Amino acid sequence: MSFKEIVNQDHIVNFLLSSYKADRISGAYLFLGSDGIGRTKMAKEFAKLINCKNAKGDCCDVCPSCKKIEEGNYVDIHWFKPINNAITISQVRELEKYVYLKPYESDKKVFIICDAQCLTEESSNALLKTLEEPTDDSVIILIANDISALLPTITSRCQKVIFNSIDEAGIEDILVHKHKVPLSHAHFISYLAEGSPGKALEFKDLREDLLQKRSHILNSVYFRKFSLFKMEEFSIKDNTQKRKSINLLLDILLSWFRDLLVVKTGVDTPLINLDKKEDLLKLNNQYSREELIKNISTICDTKFFINSNLNVKLTLSKMRSDLWK
């Protein structure tokens, strides 16, 4: 792994490499972009570059520092991830403790806060104090998907690094040419990945499972009955994970109604479920154009309510009665 393997973020690679060459590395960065876009990888590669013993334009990937960072056991790189959806005050206190200690093996310690949008008010205020008194031998990288969830006083003290999203065609291309996924499946996966290569690669590995879910959901559309409740996603204990998984099911359901509308109206747009054209043609007479538009809008509203933390079961029950009344 090296900077060069991070897809479609050349502007960031160039910016970080030139800051490194000019010896102008900031004390704090904010890596902003959607989940799975490469922010964590970029932070790790940057940490490797800063600590590499043979860096020549990029980290070498073979020196002891590069290897240890890759394996996640380098003593001067500190990772912080949310615990129960929060970056806690005790995590920030731990960070603060190490910021003011000398590095153990390197010239600079690197602190990487994943999902920094999960900083609580209390932990944000503690972090702000650290950012206000930077040390020359520390780099703090905040990784976030939503700048509005962070205190403006924090964001104003960080060098902002904005990640590009990638269009569906770009992701499809990576899946087909780099990972040898058949085009029809790559098309479906790139729709679900919503501009995130990381998600696309995760979905690629879950392909069989996703295709099975897609068939199951198609049955719901065929028989006009809601069978999503029977799916394993409903027994997931972790609430964040549960919402994420149910969102994915809703995206698949949405893809069917969206494709049915494409078939019905005959517009010149590729189908998401390209390999299921025959099924879509068979279903064409079961739904009117108005019904398809109403159903698409109902599913979009349901996704919005679920993402706004409304009760999942009640929201889906309402959707069921709205879709097939």
Ligand SMILES: [Zn+2]
């Ligand atoms: Zn190295």
